[in-house]
Amino acid sequence: MKTPGEIFEILKEKFGDKITGIETELPVEPVISVDPLAIKEVCEFLRDNDDLRFDTLMSLAGVDDANGEKTKDEDGYDIIKGGTLSVYYHLDSIQKGHKVTLKVSVEREKPEVESVESVWRAADWHEREAFDMYGIVFLNHPDLRRILMPEDWQGHPLRKDYKNPEYYQGMKVPY
């Protein structure tokens, strides 16, 4: 059983600059930041290393950090330029009994993250959900489509600057 701090040290030694930092001042759980294009190899290492054995992905969540430049349009809706979107990975090891949280941040204008679907099949639907809700593109995902919203829906609803469409297929949306 290892603490997130120890796991961070192991990863730092193995991957160097691709591990960008650890936030420990958060009140509950430390978060390790990883380079978005290295997340797959980091996860493969975490799964296969004999001391770590992270055999299951508990959850994968997209987040809109809303840390860009904010302006308002004429209807009073926020428009956010720049800043980042993030993906949080919650890993769990059934064999070793430890947990860790990873995070990748990508630019809002070009949100591309390496998919971990080939590491844990559990990531498949979670990644599709993050794509659906935030427009985060998971590279090398075998079947990246919308999952909860209709296939022809415009926009990504959980972004903080999302604006409700007026009509969807001829139906008024805020009915």
Next chain:
Amino acid sequence: MDKLISNDVKTEELVLNMGPQHPSTHGVLRLVVELEGELIVNVKPYIGYLHRCFEKHCEAMTYPQVVPYTDRMDYLASMSNNLGYAIAVERLMGIEVPERVEYIRVIMAELQRIASHLVALGTYGVDIGAFTPFLYCFIAREKILNLFEMTCGARLLYNYIWVGGLSHDIHPDFVRLTKEFIEYFKPKIVELNELLSFNKIFIERTANVGILPLETAVNYGVTGPVLRASGLKWDLRKNDPYSIYHKFDFDIPVGDGRMGTVGDSWDRYFVRVREMEESLKIIEQAIDQIPDGDVKAAIPRRIKPPKGTIYSRTENPKGELGYFIISDGSVNPFRVKVRAPSFVNLAVIGEMSKGHLVADLIAILGSLDIVLGEIDR
């Protein structure tokens, strides 16, 4: 003869659309099934018909206002949803709740587990073609719902477990009636076993059907009774304890392949039956020990967690229910993500049903025990 057919008859794969309105999909779920003759080649679930923007709503609500929304996710286990959310926010804020609250919460969560499993088992019988056990299950469930109604006035969506406490104290008769229920329900499990579990036809339809190997289950992140039926002793009440579960003595039933292979549909069914017995054990231990106290004493006047993130998980009747909450230090959550057990468990259906008959697909889907309310959120 074989040669003759394969030379002259053209065959092609048939795509069959099951749902969104189909009596055995337990809600609005669409399965696109690729068939080769009668055998399943692939199953693709299409979900989202019940999407209600739960996560978007949360961002506009204050922390206590989210609780009624959690009721509506897994609407057969609302108490457990409330509990998971309350624990997540309490951990984020560092609130200690009174002993009395913990005891009542555990009793409610375990009663809810029995009620949820009763629906799962009853409707599973209906899927297979046995209608009678369903009625017996619902009589017993009705008694649990009466206990809930007596406590908080609602029968399905309770809004009972709040951050830091409970919405009401229990009724003076609650302890007596719960004990009566335990005595009433114990023989009913035996009855259910005689009626359905060890019924020859039922075993024929479910044993060796939809076998889920443990390795696949773990890789897909499957949890709850579905994972345990594949042979892993993994229950968050023991493995990642929360509330006061460490005080109680209970067992974790796992699938043993008694009727066929470990991890088949019958195992998944029977793990739920045995879990009801274990839940009764917990309630029996807890009901006599409820200490005195004020159930609203620890409810904060103003819920404003510090900046930070938390992923908190609890063992719901259907598996691991995780709440991922990001707080930006204001009264509204910045982000609430729900890791719903049914959402993850349903994803594995394609893997499980390959090579089975169409009729078996119904048996496999029923054994997963999904609720579309929490899949689509």
